[in-house]
Amino acid sequence: MATTIHDVAREAGVSASTVSRVLNGTAPVNEEKRRRVLHAVEKLNYRPNALARGLKKKRTYTIGLIVPDITNPFFAEVAKGVEDASRDYGYTVILCNSENDPARERTYLNVLGEKQVDGVIFVTAGSNEVNRSTPLESPIPLVMLDREIPGIHADSVLVDNKRGAYEAARHLLTLGHKRIGIITGPLPLSTAVERWEGYRKAMREAGVPVDPRLVKNGGFTFEGGYAAMQEILGEGDPPSALLASSDIMALGAMKAIEECGFRIPEDVAVVGFDDIMVASLVKPALTTVAQPKRQMGQLAVEMIVERLERGRKRVRRVLLAPRLVIRESCGCGRCGDGA
Amino acid sequence: MATTIHDVAREAGVSASTVSRVLNGTAPVNEEKRRRVLHAVEKLNYRPNALARGLKKKRTYTIGLIVPDITNPFFAEVAKGVEDASRDYGYTVILCNSENDPARERTYLNVLGEKQVDGVIFVTAGSNEVNRSTPLESPIPLVMLDREIPGIHADSVLVDNKRGAYEAARHLLTLGHKRIGIITGPLPLSTAVERWEGYRKAMREAGVPVDPRLVKNGGFTFEGGYAAMQEILGEGDPPSALLASSDIMALGAMKAIEECGFRIPEDVAVVGFDDIMVASLVKPALTTVAQPKRQMGQLAVEMIVERLERGRKRVRRVLLAPRLVIRESCGCGRCGDGA
DNA sequence: CCATGGGATGAAATCGTTTTCAAAACTCAG
DNA sequence: CTGAGTTTTGAAAACGATTTCATCCCATGG
Structure with missing residues (x-):
């Protein structure tokens, strides 16, 4: 059906090897023949078969x-x-x-x-x-x-990730926050544990104890963030700031926060992670840790x-x-x- | 390097054809040999080469x-x-x-x-x-x-698309809007022109003239929507409602609208197209035409x-x-x- | 008991390339 | 003009599967 290298060879009056050589520039070939080959390729609209090529070339x-x-x-x-x-x-x-x-x-x-x-x-x-x-x-x-x-x-x-979360937490700390919550990702994930570590490091350095009621984890999803935040708020004694391990989770958390009648950032400040496009579109625009x-x-x-x-x-x-x-x-x- | 069907054949003491047959179930093969083949496949951790297979089977x-x-x-x-x-x-x-x-x-x-x-x-x-x-x-x-x-x-x-835009426009019309603007997509695109047609049909049917100053077009992007809306607002005599040809454009438009000091939906109502995830997260949540x-x-x-x-x-x-x-x-x- | 037919099997051809290898053609010095 | 050396070239062998085809074997019915 499809035209093969042999068709081209026949059309150009040369061998398949020669066609291959002009197409790949893998060896010099007589100018006249090269022209004939190129012409035949054009005429027959030849497209090399990548399977065959891959098979041979690995x-x-x-x-x-x-x-x-x-x-x-x-x-x-x-x-x-x-x-x-x-x-x-x-x-x-x-x-x-x-x-x-x-x-x-x-x-x-x-x-x-x-x-x-x-x-x-x-x-x-x-x-x-x-x-x-x-x-x-x-x-x-x-x-x-x-x-x-x-x-x-x-x-x-x-x-x-550790550094990213660390800087985010430091930012909140320098803003005067003491009750900073965190929603971590699924803990087997390296990204999730590293961000969690960054948060702890910042807290430790600042001499601020972490309240275990303020740390929950969830999937890296909107629902995950939403549910985790509900849990946190359900404990009573809400945080004044929250670090979410992803932007999507942050958005979910923000929904939960607002549903509870709190305002962002006045009542609880929020920072996310990733810097996906919506982070800048949502209101209030999300402060976040951008990844390249x-x-x-x-x-x-x-x-x-x-x-x-x-x-x-x-x-x-x-x-x-x-x-x-x-x-x-x-x-x-x-x-x-x-x- | 990688193990081939021949390696398996040798190991199992049969021909390559037989191996192929048991692997593809393309012909009956003696139970004893089948077992040996399967065993050899396992032992050598054989993985068929999809290139070779594809080349032959097309x-x-x-x-x-x-x-x-x-x-x-x-x-x-x-x-x-x-x-x-x-x-x-x-x-x-x-x-x-x-x-x-x-x-x-x-x-x-x-x-x-x-x-x-x-x-x-x-x-x-x-x-x-x-x-x-x-x-x-x-x-x-x-x-x-x-x-x-x-x-x-x-x-x-x-x-x-025509129907989608038509229904969106109708919705705005039944809400009492007369000055309805539209931001279309790039007009060579079939989706863009169909949505534009749906809008016009609704307007025509309702006997509402379309003010050409209220129709602009732009790329299917945030910036496209933003710029187009700025143009519209720049004309003076702003619309009371806007149909954007995509959600992303709608978000851009919303930004322009708010920057102008107008409120959504009180001053200008907005509806988008697509129903991407952020549409439901943004505030106010975006009314839109959902696509499957x-x-x-x-x-x-x-x-x-x-x-x-x-x-x-x-x-x-x-x-x-x-x-x-x-x-x-x-x-x-x-x-x-x-x- | 033999012929016939059907089921299992392997050898070899095939898929469409690239690449080796050897032959052919050409170049150029002596 | 010849022979060594260098390019160009084509035939054929890969690459790793599937599939055709022929063979072999065995069972079964006449």
Whole structure:
């Protein structure tokens, strides 16, 4: 059906090898023949079959990307970074939604392997299960993005979550807050524990005790933030400030806070984490810890390309710096905005 | 390096054909040998090479998805629907971000072809250029999603934009509004013109003239909505209600409105289009026309599978119904919410 | 007891490239 | 004009599966 390299060869009156050579510039070929080949390619509208090529060359120019949920703006941004950089390097990306399910993660890792992708970028849902039975020991380049798995010694691009949360908490502390609550993410997740640690460190340094009734955890979702905040408020003796471990959770928490008749930031100040787009659109605009989402995606593909094309062998772990962006929800005067 | 079907065959003491047969259940094989094969597969941790298989079978179980911007929540939802359904049917999806650039669309269409995808789901950026020079006449199943291109006779899943906008406008009209403005999308886009038509139809039917100073257009972005609204307000004699052609635009418009000192919905009522998640989080919560985003994605892959596995030949065009969801920004009493 | 038919099996062809390898053609010095 | 050395070239062997085709084996009915 489709036209093959042999069709082109016949049309141009040369051998398939020659066609291959002109198309790949892999060896010099007589100018006259080159012209004939190019002409034939044009005439027959020839498109090389990437499967055949990949089979022979053992390179598919494809990168697999596994994320928990593409619908989450944070991952969408990361995905965009990945897609964009991939394209620049001539790669294509297979998108896998794990739906936060370790079983799916495993399946996808296998499928990507069978499809012979040249590398995998993996944002794990992070349950302990993955830890054990996931096929991560394959020879193909793997980079863990955003979240690490303790036992795994692989390339990774992470942000300094502890520092981000630390700075956010410090900001609230310098604003005079003492009763600062926190809603953490699911604790098996490295991001969740690091942010939790950053918060504790700031509190400890400031000599402010943390009231256990002010710390709850929940999923990285709107409902998770909403429910956790309800719990906190249900305890009585509400916090004067809250650190949420993600923007989406912060939004959920804000809803709960307002439903309780409190005002933000007057009664309770709120700061989030991620800096997704809506953070700047909501009212009051959300003060949050910004992550370099696009850059994370780009970096991840660069790390794969390094291994593939520049033969890097040592594992590389990069830790990106987050940045506190101050808006309205923290109630500090200098509302810098940042739409 | 990796273990092949021949390795398995050797280990099991049978021929490669036999291994293939037990793995694919394509022909009966002696129980004893079957056991040996399965055992060898396990022992060698054999994973079939999808490239080789695809080359021979002319099926890659891969679907290409081209969207203008995965970061846009609308497309992210669609993508999730696509990914999810693909997975159910045993397919994998290649994600392509066209960045609204016709040149990239074309390139991606070609790349997907070379990669021998079994089908393409295409949300076009919709410029006229695509119209002309894009390789859409290939034999692989293509479904146009959300947006059509006039000349192209392909499968498509669309929503009834005209009706959606019509109902939104009617709602505003029955609320007593006469000066209703509209911010349209980029007019080459089918979605943009249909929504514009729906608006005009409602106005015409109600016998309300449309003031040309109240209609502006802009890109489907926050900034687009913001700028267009500024223009409208700059004319003096502001509208009492506004129909924005997308939620993101509506948010931009809301910002402009508030910056002008007007209140929503008291001074100007606003309704959007899409029903992305933030619509319900923003304040006032956005009244909008909801599109069945997930379902659109699912349907698109089903249409591809129909062609692939059930041999459908006729082109199919499905038109989904939108649904007006009433929240606060339209200012009508019965604020139904919808978190 | 033999012929016939059907079920299991393996060898080999195939899918569409790239790449090796060897032959052919050319260059140029002697 | 010849031979060594260098380019260009094409035939054929991969790559790793599936599938055709022929063979072999066995059972069954006449």
